[in-house]
Amino acid sequence: MYGASPTPTPDPADGDVRAEGGLRGRVILLGNPNVGKSVLFNALTGLRATVSNYPGTTVEVARGRLAGTDTEVIDSPGLNSILPLSEDERVTWDLVRATRGDPGAVVVQVADAKNLRRALLLTLQLGQLEVPSVLVLNMSDEAEARGIRIDQEGLEEALGIPVCTTVATKGLGVAEVQAALAAARLPRNHLPLSEDIAGPALELLTDGESAGSAEPGFQARYHEALLAHAETLARRFATEAEPATKAMSRRLGRLAVHPIWGWPILAAVLIGLYEFVGVFGAGTLVDLFETKVFGGYLSPWATALFGLVPWAPVRDLFVGEYGLITMGLSYGLAIVLPIVATFFTVFAILEDSGYLPRLAVMSDRVFRVMGLNGKAVLPMVLGLGCDTMATLTTRILPTPKERLLATLLLALGIPCSAQLGVILAMLAVVPIQAAAIWFAAVAGVMVTVGWLAARVLPGERGDFVVELPPMRLPELGNVLSKTVARVEWYLKEALPLFLLGTFVLFALDRLRLLDTVVRAGKPLVTGILGLPAEASSAFLIGFLRRDFAATRLFDMSRAGALDVVQLVVAMVTITLFIPCIANVFIIAKERGWRTAAAMAAFIFPIAFAVGGLVRVVMLGLGFGGAS
Amino acid sequence: MTGPTGPLVNCPLCGLDYAPGGDTCKEHGCPLSFGTCATRHCPRCGYTIPDEERSVAVRLARKLLGRREPLIAESLAQLPAGARAVVSRLQGDPELLSRLTAQGIAPGVTVHLVQRSPTYVIEIGETTIAVERRVAEAIRLRPDGPR
Numbered sequence: 001m002y003g004a005s006p007t008p009t010p011d012p013a014d015g016d017v018r019a020e021g022g023l024r025g026r027v028i029l030l031g032n033p034n035v036g037k038s039v040l041f042n043a044l045t046g047l048r049a050t051v052s053n054y055p056g057t058t059v060e061v062a063r064g065r066l067a068g069t070d071t072e073v074i075d076s077p078g079l080n081s082i083l084p085l086s087e088d089e090r091v092t093w094d095l096v097r098a099t100r101g102d103p104g105a106v107v108v109q110v111a112d113a114k115n116l117r118r119a120l121l122l123t124l125q126l127g128q129l130e131v132p133s134v135l136v137l138n139m140s141d142e143a144e145a146r147g148i149r150i151d152q153e154g155l156e157e158a159l160g161i162p163v164c165t166t167v168a169t170k171g172l173g174v175a176e177v178q179a180a181l182a183a184a185r186l187p188r189n190h191l192p193l194s195e196d197i198a199g200p201a202l203e204l205l206t207d208g209e210s211a212g213s214a215e216p217g218f219q220a221r222y223h224e225a226l227l228a229h230a231e232t233l234a235r236r237f238a239t240e241a242e243p244a245t246k247a248m249s250r251r252l253g254r255l256a257v258h259p260i261w262g263w264p265i266l267a268a269v270l271i272g273l274y275e276f277v278g279v280f281g282a283g284t285l286v287d288l289f290e291t292k293v294f295g296g297y298l299s300p301w302a303t304a305l306f307g308l309v310p311w312a313p314v315r316d317l318f319v320g321e322y323g324l325i326t327m328g329l330s331y332g333l334a335i336v337l338p339i340v341a342t343f344f345t346v347f348a349i350l351e352d353s354g355y356l357p358r359l360a361v362m363s364d365r366v367f368r369v370m371g372l373n374g375k376a377v378l379p380m381v382l383g384l385g386c387d388t389m390a391t392l393t394t395r396i397l398p399t400p401k402e403r404l405l406a407t408l409l410l411a412l413g414i415p416c417s418a419q420l421g422v423i424l425a426m427l428a429v430v431p432i433q434a435a436a437i438w439f440a441a442v443a444g445v446m447v448t449v450g451w452l453a454a455r456v457l458p459g460e461r462g463d464f465v466v467e468l469p470p471m472r473l474p475e476l477g478n479v480l481s482k483t484v485a486r487v488e489w490y491l492k493e494a495l496p497l498f499l500l501g502t503f504v505l506f507a508l509d510r511l512r513l514l515d516t517v518v519r520a521g522k523p524l525v526t527g528i529l530g531l532p533a534e535a536s537s538a539f540l541i542g543f544l545r546r547d548f549a550a551t552r553l554f555d556m557s558r559a560g561a562l563d564v565v566q567l568v569v570a571m572v573t574i575t576l577f578i579p580c581i582a583n584v585f586i587i588a589k590e591r592g593w594r595t596a597a598a599m600a601a602f603i604f605p606i607a608f609a610v611g612g613l614v615r616v617v618m619l620g621l622g623f624g625g626a627s
Numbered sequence: 628m629t630g631p632t633g634p635l636v637n638c639p640l641c642g643l644d645y646a647p648g649g650d651t652c653k654e655h656g657c658p659l660s661f662g663t664c665a666t667r668h669c670p671r672c673g674y675t676i677p678d679e680e681r682s683v684a685v686r687l688a689r690k691l692l693g694r695r696e697p698l699i700a701e702s703l704a705q706l707p708a709g710a711r712a713v714v715s716r717l718q719g720d721p722e723l724l725s726r727l728t729a730q731g732i733a734p735g736v737t738v739h740l741v742q743r744s745p746t747y748v749i750e751i752g753e754t755t756i757a758v759e760r761r762v763a764e765a766i767r768l769r770p771d772g773p774r
Binding site: 121 | 717720721722723724725726727728729730731733734735736741742743744745746748752753754755756757758759761762
């Protein structure tokens with residue numbers, strides 16, 4: 001049976017019952033990480049928030065409307081205590097505090113039915129805050145399978161709020177949650193807390209300014225007191241779980257972080273990523289779109305169409321050497337689109353399977369060298385999709401120092417999937433040793449810069465504490481819709497800049513300024529890097545987007561304009577080049593303009609210096625003679 | 628270190644019980660000896676057996692396999708992988724403690740240490756959490772183990 005048990009008879013003294021007049025205003029979903037808030041949000045609104053199986057996905061809150069009503073539904077980042085410990089948890093705290101005194105607002109706490117004790121810690125805090133709420137015990141099928149029985153009515157009675165059970169992924173019990181919204185009431189606040197805890201705790205819960213003034217260790221003592229009461233309630237109203245001994249997911253979850261078996265699994269994941277994105281996406285699909293679709297149909301059609309235009313500048317604007325269609329759209333749609341689409345598919349699968357936090361466990365040691373901890377792997381991997389998205393995700397890191405370090409490393413050396421795909425395609429034609437040099441140079445710079453920056457920058461590294469959600473089989477629909485949403489986001493960001501970049505090149509070319517630029521860049525591009533002078537145009541558009549520049553170099557190399565050394569040097573330089581303009585804006589927004597400018601000023605010379613160094617090393621190793 | 632202070636050794640060949648001495652191979656005129664070979668020699672028959680206690684490789688292997696003196700784990704960082712224990716208190720940075728308690732780790736709670744490497748992985752009921760060593764050190768344990 002899924003659904004609300006009969007709501008206890010409304011007792012006016014018990015709190016305000018909002019049955020009459022229906023519900024307007026807002027519904028705020030909150031709960032521990034990985035309890036299915038986003039799934040319930042989608043079920044309630046018919047919308048799709050980014051649903052995923054790792055803590056920290058919902059960095060921005062998702063908003064929607066309750067199906068068929070004016071009520072606003074807000075999804076919030078997962079949290080373990082209403083008292084915020086990091087930037088992303090603060091968002092939820094602010095939302096909850098705003099509901100106090102808002103007669104139209106209801107808090108819906110989503111809980112993992114298997115983990116009542118932890119959920120009740122939040123419920124009790126909501127009770128202290130006296131906000132009208134509903135408790136939803138989600139994943140009740142999993143709880144049932146584990147032999148957990150919850151006395152729903154008893155719990156309702158004890159807490160004084162409606163309690164529903166759902167299986168949100170299957171849509172079970174969602175209608176009952178909607179019905180229960182109208183019956184939401186102030187929870188019974190009869191916590192057996194001693195006066196020296198209850199008073200200061202309420203002050204902390206309601207007033208953001210006093211957060212720092214409490215004596216150190218108070219929050220922990222407060223949590224302990226709450227947990228003790230939660231334990232009592234959980235014992236009274238829920239039977240204990242039978243240990244899940246042979247569950248596949250549990251075994252796989254353990255193997256994925258195993259000191260020995262974790263590594264082959266990691267290798268398999270990386271190989272799978274490479275095969276799907278590097279070989280299938282950047283190879284097969286790009287070839288299909290570029291040569292067949294664009295080269296075979298779209299570009300010739302467009303050329304024929306614009307051939308009717310008598311005025312040459314207009315013709316060239318669209319289909320010339322730097323044409324908006326032949327270069328801008330063709331780069332953006334034929335080369336970049338297949339690569340980001342395949343990458344985001346894999347990323348969504350990893351996200352939903354619960355592997356990403358396990359990747360954090362496996363990579364903790366490496367990141368520790370760079371003054372970070374394993375948690376930083378989440379923005380880094382997302383950065384392989386899009387550095388701009390990833391820069392926003394650095395909010396999940398606990399200290400300002402870590403956020404700054406991660407932002408710097410993302411901007412410096414993490415190529416986004418489009419760039420990476422193009423680079424992999426280019427490196428496929430050079431000897432494996434040359435490809436290894438590219439990797440060693442980029443990884444070496446990242447580790448060195450990270451190591452140095454970690455020592456130079458003031459501040460502390462946060463403690464590594466990451467919750468490992470159970471491994472789950474990703475749902476196809478969820479994976480697809482997330483991929484589509486991310487690709488859309490990406491194209492919205494990338495395509496205009498691709499067109500702008502193409503237009504800049506076109507305009508410079510028309511105004512005969514391109515030669516000037518090429519000549520101006522010659523000392524750098526030819527002098528230091530030993531590249532053909534025309535490569536200047538690639539670096540020029542690299543100021544807009546690194547992947548665009550890489551695509552331009554890719555084009556040059558396919559035309560046979562680059563030898564092995566030049567190719568690797570060009571790839572190293574463009575990988576380390578300053579991040580795309582949107583990323584610079586996001587860095588400025590998140591960390592201030594001074595930081596953004598300092599990073600750009602730091603990264604630009606490093607890119608060229610390392611590129612020049614790689615050239616010297618490769619010539620010294622005798623790669624020059626090979627071509 | 629070289630005095631005959633250890634327990635007696637039984638020679639597997641002739642059956643003599645003898646106290647393992649110092650650089651006996653040197654005394655026997657072994658040309659390969661630099662005084663470091665980890666062997667014992669029976670003073671009667673001259674039969675040679677390996678001295679595990681002096682072998683660097685054996686000590687290293689024991690360390691890697693985690694075979695050490697049983698000790699009472701004071702913190703989670705000292706608990707062997709696979710063991711269970713009850714938290715006695717949390718000790719450390721207030722912010723960390725607030726985080727741990729919010730995740731359900733508190734005095735009186737039974738924790739199960741799944742593994743120690745690459746990071747510590749602990750299970751508390753239905754919750755699995757990965758932490759680094761310095762966090763594991765903050766979780767102090769009851770000496771009497773789980774009850």
